[in-house]
Every structure is written in structure tokens, then in C-alpha cells.
Amino acid sequence: MQMPQSPSPILVTGASGYVAGWIVHELLKAGNTVHATVRNLDDETKISPLRSMAENLPGELRLFSADLLQPGSFGEAMQNCKIIFHTASPFRLAVEDPQRDLIAPAVDGTRHLLEEVSKHESVKTVILTSSCAAIYGDNQDLQNTEKGVFDESCWNTSSSLGHQPYSYSKTMAERTAWEIAKSQASWRLVTINPSLVLGPAINPHATSESFHIMEQLGGGQMQAGVPDLEIGIVDVRDVAQAHIAAAFNQNAQGRYLTSGHDFSFLKVANILRAEFGDSYPFPRRTLPKWVAWLFGPLFDRALTRDYIRKNISYPFRADNTKAVNELGVSFRSAQESIREMMQQMIDSQRIKKSP
Numbered sequence: 001m002q003m004p005q006s007p008s009p010i011l012v013t014g015a016s017g018y019v020a021g022w023i024v025h026e027l028l029k030a031g032n033t034v035h036a037t038v039r040n041l042d043d044e045t046k047i048s049p050l051r052s053m054a055e056n057l058p059g060e061l062r063l064f065s066a067d068l069l070q071p072g073s074f075g076e077a078m079q080n081c082k083i084i085f086h087t088a089s090p091f092r093l094a095v096e097d098p099q100r101d102l103i104a105p106a107v108d109g110t111r112h113l114l115e116e117v118s119k120h121e122s123v124k125t126v127i128l129t130s131s132c133a134a135i136y137g138d139n140q141d142l143q144n145t146e147k148g149v150f151d152e153s154c155w156n157t158s159s160s161l162g163h164q165p166y167s168y169s170k171t172m173a174e175r176t177a178w179e180i181a182k183s184q185a186s187w188r189l190v191t192i193n194p195s196l197v198l199g200p201a202i203n204p205h206a207t208s209e210s211f212h213i214m215e216q217l218g219g220g221q222m223q224a225g226v227p228d229l230e231i232g233i234v235d236v237r238d239v240a241q242a243h244i245a246a247a248f249n250q251n252a253q254g255r256y257l258t259s260g261h262d263f264s265f266l267k268v269a270n271i272l273r274a275e276f277g278d279s280y281p282f283p284r285r286t287l288p289k290w291v292a293w294l295f296g297p298l299f300d301r302a303l304t305r306d307y308i309r310k311n312i313s314y315p316f317r318a319d320n321t322k323a324v325n326e327l328g329v330s331f332r333s334a335q336e337s338i339r340e341m342m343q344q345m346i347d348s349q350r351i352k353k354s355p
């Protein structure tokens, strides 16, 4: 892909996040000025990796503080920006209060951001980091698809506040964004809908749920076995590439399901063992569904019995043709993403050898 350069500054919301880190990296590498919003400008653990990265790249990084829950919060950072990447949204599966912790920041946050866009004539393109979670809720939803595969025509209709609230937050946020986008003609909206994002982070202390999942796989919590769960996976650098291609290619339109590989937790575990050997407590087998049903909820609040019933032992299939053909994404191998992510987690002592 040609190095994408914009004469105007580019806004990236949630810049301290895992996915945003690589978007900022690619933009700075191409010499752009990036207006990066973070929640707390004093949080050095989150901001210093961004600053160090910027020191070695030709572009300019300007930091701003902004909170999704505060209307008008993104105004200063949006000044003179033509392109916006809106990645900020909580990615956590186990929360205390789904309305407060997920739905409000995702949905109200998207609305606040887009209301601000309407006040800035400079803005022409908004790329929203949505999710595969806005495309489907449970693996069993695959049975209701026309072609037996999830694609951009699918919408998640099975999640709710009480069942898969993270997926519900992403669905409602994306629907809100399309509603607002369709009510105006001065800017275009494109959504990137990644499956589970893996691969190394700009910040080795990244707190995204992606790292939590890999910590469970590498830290021994799943040593007895992984759930028999099929998922889509995609490399974080490929997700960044998709965002940037969507912004700089004026023909990009609609949603882009961005998933590199139809995979499973057992396949991830098998790659981890093949790459790193038996010194780490990686799982070796899948758990029978009844064991997952019985013990899942005790192990992880997000693994409810309803979730297990509708997801375990059901296939997952996703069609990434549109992202490949229109955005030119060429997906890295799963081995590369998994190996490099786990290596980073071992190097930063997040994952330790078995005693």
C-alpha cells in the first residue's frame, strides 16, 4: 500500500488502546500529524509507549484528553481534521454494570463524537472501529445466515443488555453511527468490523480483552482444557491497515468484516505449544460441553450457561472477501500473530514458565 499522507491533522480517539496504537504508528510512519485522544494525560503507563514510538517516526504526535461520556470532549482535538478514526470504546467481557460500563461509553460516546463532527466542516471521513460482534452475537446465529457464512449483510440481533452485553454495545454503537451518518451529506462513514484481534501491541502492558484472553491461555487458567469454541482471528497490524486503506480510498464504503482466519481456541493453544514448548502451561485439549456448562460460569463471569449453550461446539465461518478486494488487506498467518503476541507477553513477564 502507498504511504497514506494527509495535509490536515488526523484524529485518532482512544489512542492509548491496542488497536489504535498501530493505526497511530502507521500514520506517523507516513509523516502525518496525529491528534491522539486519551482519557488521562497523566497516565504515563499508557502514554509513554506512544511518545517513545513517535520519537522514532517522522510524523508529529499531539496528545489531547477526551472522554466518551462528556459531550464536546473531542472538539479541541478535532480542529482542522479531515479524517477521524474512532476506536475508543471499552473492550471488556466481564463487567459489573453493562449499561454503565459498556453501553453508555460505546453508544453515547459514538453519538457525542459524531455530534461534534457535525460542528467541524473540515471532517470528511469517519472510520469507526466496530466489530464482528456487531455482525453476529452467538455462533449458533450462523444457522440463520443465507449463505452459511457471516458477512457484511449480517447484523447481530441476538445480543442484549443481559446476554453478551459487549456485543450489544458494539451493535448499538454501529447502528447509531449509521443513523447519524445517513442523516447528513458532508462526511462519509466506513466501519471496520474485526474479529478477535491478536498480535503484538505498541504498549506491552496493553489492557485490551485480547490480552486477557491470551493471559488465560498462557497463564494456566485453561490448563485443564479450552472451551470447544470457534472464533475468527485477525492480526492487529492488518486491522490497522484496513482502517487506513478505508480512510484513504475514497471508494471504500459500508462495512468491512476484517477477519483473517476461521479458528478455534484449541488451534491457538496448539500453535502456542508448537512455538514455545511444554515449559508453559498451555492447554492440550477441549473441555466437554457439559464441563464447560457446569464450571464455565465459576471460571469467568462472561461464560454464562446461555453463552455456552449457544456458542460451544458450533462452527464459525466469516467471509473477508470485501476487505481483501476493496481494501487490499492481505492477512498475516495466524502463527505469526500468535507467536509474536505471546513472545511479547513472555518478554514483559506477563506469562511465566510453569513452576
Ligand code: NAP
Residues within 6 Å of the ligand: 013, 014, 015, 016, 017, 018, 019, 020, 038, 039, 040, 046, 066, 067, 068, 069, 087, 088, 089, 090, 091, 105, 129, 130, 131, 132, 170, 193, 194, 195, 196, 197, 198, 206, 207, 208, 209, 210
Ligand atoms: P483497548 O486497548 O482497551 O482500547 C480501548 C480504548 O478505548 C482505550 O484507549 C480506552 O481508553 C478507550 N476508552 C474506553 N472508555 C473510554 C471513555 N469513557 N472515554 C474515552 N476513551 C475510552 O481495546 P482494543 O482492543 O484496542 O479496542 C479498541 C476498539 O477495537 C474498540 O472499539 C473495540 O470494540 C474494537 N475491537 C477490538 C477487538 C479486539 O479483539 N481487540 C475486536 C473487534 C473490535 P483508556 O486507555 O483510558 O482505558
